[in-house]
Amino acid sequence: MRAVVQRVSSASVVVDGAAVGAIDEPGLLVLVGVTHTDTPAEAAKLAAKLWGLRILHGEKSCSDVGAPLLVVSQFTLYGDARKGRRPTWQAAAPGPVAEPLVEAVCAELRALGAHVETGVFGADMKVALTNDGPITLILEI
Secondary structure, three states: OEEEEEEEEEEEEEOEEEEEEOOOOOEEEEEEEOOOOHHHHHHHHOOOOOOHOOEHHHHHHHHHHOOEEEEEEEEHHOOOOOOOOOOOOOEOHHHHHHHHHHHHHHHHHHHHHHHHHHOOOOOOEEEEEEEEEEEEEEOOO
């Protein structure tokens, strides 16, 4: 699994003109990509890493301060643009594989005590955020 993690002051996801997920306080925006070989164990490991990642102010984690997370599926994280001008998406898992694993990340986070907001899997989403720092990390699990 691959995730782009951004420390944000706020973030939201809009689908068809309606807000479907938002955090209005400091927390993390997490874009999650899934590849063909990913498993529920990796989803659990990613959730634990996100919950304990010490990148909030004062080197705190979401678990330390109860900060919310906005998790958005992002198959394009597995895009490959090394050749030509058009990326390929062959490394991205198809929806029937990826969707349950993105949902597993969210479920694991909630089981750890996190407040989790989400986008809509497979939808054309408009993501807005105020990056705080800015701090942006790429995680590979």
